[in-house]
Amino acid sequence: MTACLQPSLQIENLHCDKGQQRLFSGVDCLLNAGELLHVSGENGSGKTTLLRILAGLSRDYTGSVLWNGDNIRQQWPVYAQDILFLGHQPALKAQLTARENLQWYARCADVTDEQIDSALQALGLRSKTDIPCHQLSAGQQRRTALARLMFSRHKLWLLDEPFTAIDAKGFAPILQCLRLQIERGGIVVMTTHHGMENMDLPHKTLTLGAAA
Amino acid sequence: MTACLQPSLQIENLHCDKGQQRLFSGVDCLLNAGELLHVSGENGSGKTTLLRILAGLSRDYTGSVLWNGDNIRQQWPVYAQDILFLGHQPALKAQLTARENLQWYARCADVTDEQIDSALQALGLRSKTDIPCHQLSAGQQRRTALARLMFSRHKLWLLDEPFTAIDAKGFAPILQCLRLQIERGGIVVMTTHHGMENMDLPHKTLTLGAAA
Amino acid sequence: MLENKYNVFSILKTWFHRWGSPPWFYQMSGKLLPWLSVLTAILIVTGTVWGLAFAPEDARQGNSFRIIYLHVPVSFLALAGYYLMALAGCIGLIWRMKLAFWTLRAAAPIGAALTFLALVTGSIWGKPTWGTWWEWDARITSMLILFFLYLGVMALANAYQNSDSGNRAASVLAIVGMVNIPIIYKSVDWWNTLHQGASLKLTSAPTIHGTMLYPLLIMIAGFYLLYAVLLLLNLRCDILANERNSRWLQDLLREKR
Amino acid sequence: MSILLATLQREWQLAWRNLADAINPVAFFLMVIALVPLGIGTDKTQLAAIAPGMLWVAALLASLLSVDMLFRRDYDDSTLEQYLLLPNELYGIVWIKVLVHWLFAGLPLVLISPLLGMMLSLPSLAIPVLMLSLALGTVSLSLIGAIGASLTVSLRRGGLLIAVIVLPLYIPVLIFGASATVQAAAGIFPAGQLAMLGAFALLALGLSPLVVMAGLRIAVES
Amino acid sequence: MSILLATLQREWQLAWRNLADAINPVAFFLMVIALVPLGIGTDKTQLAAIAPGMLWVAALLASLLSVDMLFRRDYDDSTLEQYLLLPNELYGIVWIKVLVHWLFAGLPLVLISPLLGMMLSLPSLAIPVLMLSLALGTVSLSLIGAIGASLTVSLRRGGLLIAVIVLPLYIPVLIFGASATVQAAAGIFPAGQLAMLGAFALLALGLSPLVVMAGLRIAVES
Numbered sequence A, B: 001m002t003a004c005l006q007p008s009l010q011i012e013n014l015h016c017d018k019g020q021q022r023l024f025s026g027v028d029c030l031l032n033a034g035e036l037l038h039v040s041g042e043n044g045s046g047k048t049t050l051l052r053i054l055a056g057l058s059r060d061y062t063g064s065v066l067w068n069g070d071n072i073r074q075q076w077p078v079y080a081q082d083i084l085f086l087g088h089q090p091a092l093k094a095q096l097t098a099r100e101n102l103q104w105y106a107r108c109a110d111v112t113d114e115q116i117d118s119a120l121q122a123l124g125l126r127s128k129t130d131i132p133c134h135q136l137s138a139g140q141q142r143r144t145a146l147a148r149l150m151f152s153r154h155k156l157w158l159l160d161e162p163f164t165a166i167d168a169k170g171f172a173p174i175l176q177c178l179r180l181q182i183e184r185g186g187i188v189v190m191t192t193h194h195g196m197e198n199m200d201l202p203h204k205t206l207t208l209g210a211a212a
Numbered sequence C: 001m002l003e004n005k006y007n008v009f010s011i012l013k014t015w016f017h018r019w020g021s022p023p024w025f026y027q028m029s030g031k032l033l034p035w036l037s038v039l040t041a042i043l044i045v046t047g048t049v050w051g052l053a054f055a056p057e058d059a060r061q062g063n064s065f066r067i068i069y070l071h072v073p074v075s076f077l078a079l080a081g082y083y084l085m086a087l088a089g090c091i092g093l094i095w096r097m098k099l100a101f102w103t104l105r106a107a108a109p110i111g112a113a114l115t116f117l118a119l120v121t122g123s124i125w126g127k128p129t130w131g132t133w134w135e136w137d138a139r140i141t142s143m144l145i146l147f148f149l150y151l152g153v154m155a156l157a158n159a160y161q162n163s164d165s166g167n168r169a170a171s172v173l174a175i176v177g178m179v180n181i182p183i184i185y186k187s188v189d190w191w192n193t194l195h196q197g198a199s200l201k202l203t204s205a206p207t208i209h210g211t212m213l214y215p216l217l218i219m220i221a222g223f224y225l226l227y228a229v230l231l232l233l234n235l236r237c238d239i240l241a242n243e244r245n246s247r248w249l250q251d252l253l254r255e256k257r
Numbered sequence D, E: 001m002s003i004l005l006a007t008l009q010r011e012w013q014l015a016w017r018n019l020a021d022a023i024n025p026v027a028f029f030l031m032v033i034a035l036v037p038l039g040i041g042t043d044k045t046q047l048a049a050i051a052p053g054m055l056w057v058a059a060l061l062a063s064l065l066s067v068d069m070l071f072r073r074d075y076d077d078s079t080l081e082q083y084l085l086l087p088n089e090l091y092g093i094v095w096i097k098v099l100v101h102w103l104f105a106g107l108p109l110v111l112i113s114p115l116l117g118m119m120l121s122l123p124s125l126a127i128p129v130l131m132l133s134l135a136l137g138t139v140s141l142s143l144i145g146a147i148g149a150s151l152t153v154s155l156r157r158g159g160l161l162i163a164v165i166v167l168p169l170y171i172p173v174l175i176f177g178a179s180a181t182v183q184a185a186a187g188i189f190p191a192g193q194l195a196m197l198g199a200f201a202l203l204a205l206g207l208s209p210l211v212v213m214a215g216l217r218i219a220v221e222s
């Protein structure tokens, strides 16, 4: 297991049952540095489930997920440091302000407060940096959560419907982030119900079969 | 105050502050039977706030909202019976199945179980009627909540981002509902960040100024 | 040498996996059960008849002491049952073995019931001997706490909608409980000796003579078997419930018809 | 009307779905009582002396802690907003919710109390009164607790804030309940106290839903 | 490392933001102690006799109820998932969270205990030992409670399920804590009991975070 600079994520014959029902099976996929995977599929096709599996937050599956050639379970602590996971709901502390919330994530990647503020500003939250998050609107909370992307160093991003509640204007800066990450040689796996066609991002697509 | 068969919703010089910041002011709007109002605006422009005001769930505003010509505050119990409100998150009981959840709303409008099942079926949840809602995916939960529209008799619908987490296929039946409601002579007020242009619905638009 | 060791290990492993596989276990236990239950019946019947009818009356307690033939076996098993349960939890967590988890689930209610029975028989016994239904004696109190531990495991296991998580959570709790039981028992004993004066000691119980002892031993053996039978029955139900639409079970049912 | 039936049915279903919740108050009750001798020793006369008070305090805490969840789920999944949109039925809905809650969290306490009384060597002639007073008392406790629950539901604050709010209101019930049991233990039938407890219960049955309705509206509007 | 610092800072900020939570355990402690005389009468000698036990039971309940919220918010806003994605720091994070929790929910109990001791007319020479034993005891209680919290956080089940799970594990602490106070009241210095309490605390400090980590993973994966 050589720690190669060029990250790669490989999904091999992944299979997952929920309850009695088969969710997906035989999912194969190889992502190399600088690639973005759009996991598409109808409601209930298993996108969230897949992302949680990739993030190591769900273990009831068969098949294997390889990161830089090694199974993520064996190298979990190492792998965990490489991933940024953003779930259906933004992981924010309602009592803390947008800035304070980001500071915690920033410390994990030692980022300066200036960077945080510029990130928030880029997402149009300049006037909202200092009010507690529970007073932010749905979309503003999303934006705050997405601000992490602006200064994240993680090699692998796992984003579950990042654009929910985001208005038309809000797309541009986020797309910009995604492009940067790709150019930087990172990997992105994301789901979204906003058609990828009208946001020009180079991407692979993995379509999960409709749930019965 | 004559109970006219043709409902009408009138917003007069509505004004709302949140904290120090002025959210919107001088909002005027008149909706007659069979009209759909799309409340648009950036994140944080006050759409949710407006809808909650119309639903009588928030009272810190000045100006007045008239239903059939009378202020909604004076005739609250009467008005409440006419409205259906669907907030940012679907009001479902995680422990109960989709059918059981709907049965409660149905009883409120004495609907038969057949209608419930056909409603769920129309939204592609035939196979999911009998598993507890917490096991449904984000989109499936949305759909379950939206199934209420299928048998709702309410004159006024207030829908906050009904299409969140709904996949491309899911739009058609919901749009169908909205059309029916309009033809039926009902009124709809909704917010959404999915552009209205590509869903052909006759609608007025009310744009709230961007939050500073 | 190494070779040999490896063999032993591999044999163990295969044995382990066999027992881990629901189909195999289901069929084996199916074959085993009849014999077990017959043996259990024999032991318990003889023990009971001997103990109640033929064993001599106790000098001090008269006939009331005969409840010991129910009370003591039940009490032993109540405690042993918890350790078995925790052990199953351990195995389940380490090897991710479904069967072990189901064993835990099956053992919990039985153990709780036995503990309750120990408490009931004990207090029934207490009435004639101590003149009260309840006595804050060390062992009795520990028994009560053991009952709480069982309750906790059961409540937690059933609280989760996702049964796998429920199993794991319950296992963790059972293990924590097992680590704590010695501490709890020791501290309760110590506490009780603090309050000596207040409560009678259980050692005022009859010193058991051989003629009384043999039926007791038989009863204890019988109850261990009874426990095994109950556990197997309960476990088989769980297997049926959890594997209801797995292929081997369908096939089995088809054969049966 | 049929809405109330539907609500009753739904609450009933929910209660059974989370049956694990239902046993918890009883278990808690039992455990607190078991803790007392571990804390203060096993002197029978002493235990008997404090038994009524302890039983009542424990029952009070158990009902207090269980009532905390009364509206929490409804608030989280925003069903509460839907309730408020049924202004005419709201009173009935609240009433039904509290009733079902009592059936699953209050009644079991009453039924198990004789056992615990015995464990604290409470004279057995006091048992019937203990049960009766608890039956009347827990109704009031659930209804008063519901007020606290409605006021605190919008703040995610564990079981403690509600405790701080509600406990003072519980005190009259506690005093009359405990003293009723004490008298009964002394062989006197505490008609007066029981009457008071009954009066409290009736009062609470009538009024507390009104306060709860106000509280719920505040919670939603906040 | 700097993550741990950040976590510490954040927990600290949060604790101050919801200061209302922090005072609740104390208020609860105070109220339960205030209820006891109402329940069992005000005979001084009797109160003094049961004071140590009552104080300890009350403190135990207060800490139990406050620990319920330890991970609840983290779970609701899915911060917990983010914690699990820091496997190397997880142990430290848990440790810090419990520590801060103790500072705000455990320590205040210790500091206010003399007052309550006086209210129950506990001989004043027992006060220092009472405080010391509570200080050692509450640490163990918080750490044991954290296990229960982690196992129940994913179920929205009020404060009661965790009580059923955790109370039995609290018993040794209760026994030694109470008896330490009793002995001190009798004028003997309870070296043995205090040593035991210390030992419990150390054991819990080392082991419980490991169990909690397992519990949290189960909660997230469920």
Ligand code: HEM
Pocket (backbone or CB within 6 Å): C068, C071, C072, C075, C076, C079, C118, C119, C120, C121, C122, C123, C125, C126, C127, C129, C130, C139, C140, C141, C143, C144, C202, C204, C205, C206
């Ligand atoms: C609620 C009441 C009681 C409970 C919970 C209880 C519990 C127990 C337990 C747990 C044991 C097994 C001891 C072990 O594991 O080594 C036991 C054994 C025994 N109990 Fe009880 N007991 C109770 C009342 C009584 C009474 C009232 C008597 C008679 C005076 C009694 C006499 C015995 C005897 C003779 C044994 C077997 C001898 C021995 O193991 O030392 N018990 N009891």
Ligand SMILES: Nc1ncnc2c1ncn2[C@@H]1O[C@H](COP(=O)(O)OP(=O)(O)OP(=O)(O)O)[C@@H](O)[C@H]1O
Pocket (backbone or CB within 6 Å): A134, A135, A136, A137, A138, A139, A140, A165, B018, B019, B020, B023, B041, B042, B043, B044, B045, B046, B047, B048, B049, B050, B211
């Ligand atoms: N309690 C409060 N105190 C101060 N400001 C608040 C409070 N609640 C909401 N706000 C502000 O009100 C504004 C409007 O919020 P609202 O949820 O109505 O926006 P929205 O139009 O629904 O946005 P979105 O499209 O993201 O849903 C936001 O900017 C928010 O910061």
Ligand SMILES: Nc1ncnc2c1ncn2[C@@H]1O[C@H](COP(=O)(O)OP(=O)(O)OP(=O)(O)O)[C@@H](O)[C@H]1O
Pocket (backbone or CB within 6 Å): A018, A019, A020, A023, A041, A042, A043, A044, A045, A046, A047, A048, A049, A050, A211, B128, B134, B135, B136, B137, B138, B139, B140, B165, C162
């Ligand atoms: N615990 C469970 N038991 C049974 N089925 C489950 C469970 N959890 C999820 N499911 C099923 O798994 C399927 C996939 O859920 P998932 O959230 O991954 O879908 P999704 O692709 O994210 O859908 P959406 O686009 O709506 O987010 C759903 O059909 C759901 O019913």
Ligand SMILES: [Mg+2]
Pocket (backbone or CB within 6 Å): A047, A048, A049, A088, A160, B137, B138, B139
């Ligand atoms: Mg999803």
Ligand SMILES: [Mg+2]
Pocket (backbone or CB within 6 Å): A137, A138, A139, B047, B048, B049, B088, B160
């Ligand atoms: Mg909104």
